[in-house]
Amino acid sequence: MRYRRRASPLHAARAAAGGAWCAALAAAALAAEHPIVLVALALTVLAGAAGAGVLREVARTAAWMAPWALVVALVNVLVVREGLTVLARLGEIPPFGQVDLTLEALVYGALFGLRLLVVASAFALFTVAVDPDDLLRLMRRASVRSALAATLATRLVPVLASDARRIEEARRCRADGGGEGAAARMAVLRAVAGGALDRALDVAATLEVRGYGTARRGRVGARPWSRHDLAFAASAIAIAALTVAARVVPIAPFAPYPVIASGGAASASVLAAAFALIALAPLVARRGIA
Amino acid sequence: MSAPVLELERVTYTYAGAEVPSLRDVSLSVAEGEFVVLAGRSAGGKSTMLRAASGLVPHFHGGTFAGHVRVGGLDTREHGPAEVARIAGSLFQDPESQVVLTTVRAELAFPLENRGHGPAAVARGVEEAALALGIAPLLDRATTELSGGELQRVALGAALAGRPRLVLLDEPTSQLDPVAGDELIWLLRRLNEEWGTTIVLAEHRLERCLPAADRVVVLADGAIACDAPPPEFLAWAAGASPELQTPVARMFHGAGITPPPTGVKEARRALRARGIDLDAEGALDAGDTTAPRHPKRRERRAAALAFDGVWHERRGGATVLRGVDLAVAPGERVALMGRNGAGKSTMLRHAAGLMAPTRGKVTTNGRVALLLQDPNDYLLHEHVGEEASATALAAVGLEHLVDRHPHDLSGGQRQRLALAIVLDSPGPAAVIGLDEPTRGMDRAAKATLADRLNAFAAGGTAVIVATHDPEFAAEVADRVILLADGRPIADGPATSVLAGGWYFATETARVTGGRALLPDAGAAVLRAQEVVAP
Numbered sequence: 001m002r003y004r005r006r007a008s009p010l011h012a013a014r015a016a017a018g019g020a021w022c023a024a025l026a027a028a029a030l031a032a033e034h035p036i037v038l039v040a041l042a043l044t045v046l047a048g049a050a051g052a053g054v055l056r057e058v059a060r061t062a063a064w065m066a067p068w069a070l071v072v073a074l075v076n077v078l079v080v081r082e083g084l085t086v087l088a089r090l091g092e093i094p095p096f097g098q099v100d101l102t103l104e105a106l107v108y109g110a111l112f113g114l115r116l117l118v119v120a121s122a123f124a125l126f127t128v129a130v131d132p133d134d135l136l137r138l139m140r141r142a143s144v145r146s147a148l149a150a151t152l153a154t155r156l157v158p159v160l161a162s163d164a165r166r167i168e169e170a171r172r173c174r175a176d177g178g179g180e181g182a183a184a185r186m187a188v189l190r191a192v193a194g195g196a197l198d199r200a201l202d203v204a205a206t207l208e209v210r211g212y213g214t215a216r217r218g219r220v221g222a223r224p225w226s227r228h229d230l231a232f233a234a235s236a237i238a239i240a241a242l243t244v245a246a247r248v249v250p251i252a253p254f255a256p257y258p259v260i261a262s263g264g265a266a267s268a269s270v271l272a273a274a275f276a277l278i279a280l281a282p283l284v285a286r287r288g289i290a
Numbered sequence: 291m292s293a294p295v296l297e298l299e300r301v302t303y304t305y306a307g308a309e310v311p312s313l314r315d316v317s318l319s320v321a322e323g324e325f326v327v328l329a330g331r332s333a334g335g336k337s338t339m340l341r342a343a344s345g346l347v348p349h350f351h352g353g354t355f356a357g358h359v360r361v362g363g364l365d366t367r368e369h370g371p372a373e374v375a376r377i378a379g380s381l382f383q384d385p386e387s388q389v390v391l392t393t394v395r396a397e398l399a400f401p402l403e404n405r406g407h408g409p410a411a412v413a414r415g416v417e418e419a420a421l422a423l424g425i426a427p428l429l430d431r432a433t434t435e436l437s438g439g440e441l442q443r444v445a446l447g448a449a450l451a452g453r454p455r456l457v458l459l460d461e462p463t464s465q466l467d468p469v470a471g472d473e474l475i476w477l478l479r480r481l482n483e484e485w486g487t488t489i490v491l492a493e494h495r496l497e498r499c500l501p502a503a504d505r506v507v508v509l510a511d512g513a514i515a516c517d518a519p520p521p522e523f524l525a526w527a528a529g530a531s532p533e534l535q536t537p538v539a540r541m542f543h544g545a546g547i548t549p550p551p552t553g554v555k556e557a558r559r560a561l562r563a564r565g566i567d568l569d570a571e572g573a574l575d576a577g578d579t580t581a582p583r584h585p586k587r588r589e590r591r592a593a594a595l596a597f598d599g600v601w602h603e604r605r606g607g608a609t610v611l612r613g614v615d616l617a618v619a620p621g622e623r624v625a626l627m628g629r630n631g632a633g634k635s636t637m638l639r640h641a642a643g644l645m646a647p648t649r650g651k652v653t654t655n656g657r658v659a660l661l662l663q664d665p666n667d668y669l670l671h672e673h674v675g676e677e678a679s680a681t682a683l684a685a686v687g688l689e690h691l692v693d694r695h696p697h698d699l700s701g702g703q704r705q706r707l708a709l710a711i712v713l714d715s716p717g718p719a720a721v722i723g724l725d726e727p728t729r730g731m732d733r734a735a736k737a738t739l740a741d742r743l744n745a746f747a748a749g750g751t752a753v754i755v756a757t758h759d760p761e762f763a764a765e766v767a768d769r770v771i772l773l774a775d776g777r778p779i780a781d782g783p784a785t786s787v788l789a790g791g792w793y794f795a796t797e798t799a800r801v802t803g804g805r806a807l808l809p810d811a812g813a814a815v816l817r818a819q820e821v822v823a824p
Contacts, residue, residue: 005430133396151391158434170667173660175715187670202387209344209380211404213372
């Protein structure tokens, strides 16, 4: 999973705006309490991914995270003693001690898992739809060398992965089959690591002849703000403002313990709809996205 | 004569830990606007000279350095590579290691940003470099998605983004297919002719670049052996270093015709001037006899390798092989040719069992030893002796190097070691497959490899070579299969397929109108024509 430029409003937006938008969605998920709002945010992230043409990549991350969300829910119900609605009494189970499974712990765990899933999906969306070079150009203003180190690491990962594929293929071509099991894998790993050192030397020489030794702190760019830059920046600010407002004025309160106390479903639905509308509005503009 | 943009004054350099110098008392002066080709066998000092000109020697590599290198008036003793980069752009062999950022636009902007240019200057520099090199459509593409040729162009763009007066190129086409390699040389010629950029290019395939060159500098054992314009260089090479001759120069030399031509056009002109008109009527091409045919059942049964209606369709992707039918007899020598993506490598992978057909089947009458493109990928151990048995090492002439580290071997030795690794079994392999074995090889190493493959074939092993190099194909193959879009479009004797082609033809065939494939045969044709001509 990596960034690839596609014709979408999110890809067309500058990294600062696109990154802020993804971060605002993740922050909204971390702050949200009500299940309706969390489900809406999850669907919003997936809809955003579809609008950016990267639904498959983000959905894959969400599918990978789903079992972990389930594990979080199960662990929570096993270890948390709070909640008054007992679903089952399992007695003494080492190392948990007396285990009473409560509805509240189950719901809280499920919500925590869902929150994790939304945050991971928002991060996946950030990874595949926000230009890392543009982002690193921002970082250059703070530290040229750290930014470059991060870039090189980003670039080297797919290169080394392709080295590993080639070396593995060559191993299979050896007359003895290249061996089996851990020893064979270690041999491939060692060869890839050795190759990485050679590559590092070549890259260092390239950096030298590209003038990296005299690199100066980057200057602020005068790139004009496009409609997509403005739309995603405004959307990110609005999501952040709504997140803060929802915390300060409990629009859709939800308390799992000691018994589940949920605010009105109507107000939660309004809040969820507001998040979705604000977040997805920038994806409607399709001009100048290629 | 304009002022030198590059000047080497009595430069002697020894790499750290090395016992012999890589450059020995080298003095050279390159004037503004010159196109200089560095020639010579591998390890002769070409790369070291270029690295000295870019300031990497000695600043990056260390070692012992004597003499002076001045680039645009900057002495590299006082100015490091980053400062020299303002005057000299550098391009090396491996495109993967020269592209450091994730998008093409960022890559082109990088050297300009390093010099502290403002956003407007960076944007202009990127735009100009992209347009000059024809890579504007790639600007927003991820560098990980580019082909080798595209990557090398992007790296050249990054080297040129600051409009350097001098460009230093170390075998930039060695990792590219011939089409991409020719395009790169054409670009360099345009840069030199239209913008007056000084070019210093190290290259093995001299026939590609001699027509554009003003001078050829030959390095042997770290010293300059010849420094002359192309015709004089070719005359010198005929006596002193025949392996550096281009195929047509070798053909003219064999026929006793002087002066040697620098390219096909000049060769034709010289022959016409002598009354020799080699039209296509006497070509070896047998026309329809090169049409691919289905092997008969008996042929398939006796074959060392047979493809029976083999398809390879990628899941969610392209169809790479389309119903390939093929039979290769024991001891037969076959060259697979075709553009990138035609299916050559995929066919070899199917032969070796690395891939399974999605339809059809592949049968062999024994083991298939496959040597993939990069021999380094086969080297997994600390010593040569651990990589293959003593018998296998002796078969490729490496038995005396068992204690060496595989990565300390030369390029040709590494390839022989990889060959020993894939052939290291109690019985002989039924088939040896090689994927682009001559990339980055000098002519002498190619000749050695051809001899070795011919010896295997004489022992009954079928040899299949996927190659873009028509000269090498003519040397090792008695049958050539031309692939396009995943299926053979021509299949016949090398004399037919390579003599009648336009792109897939040897240089000798192009000059002799398809009457001969290799220089020695071409020389015989010319001698015969000279007798006939009044």
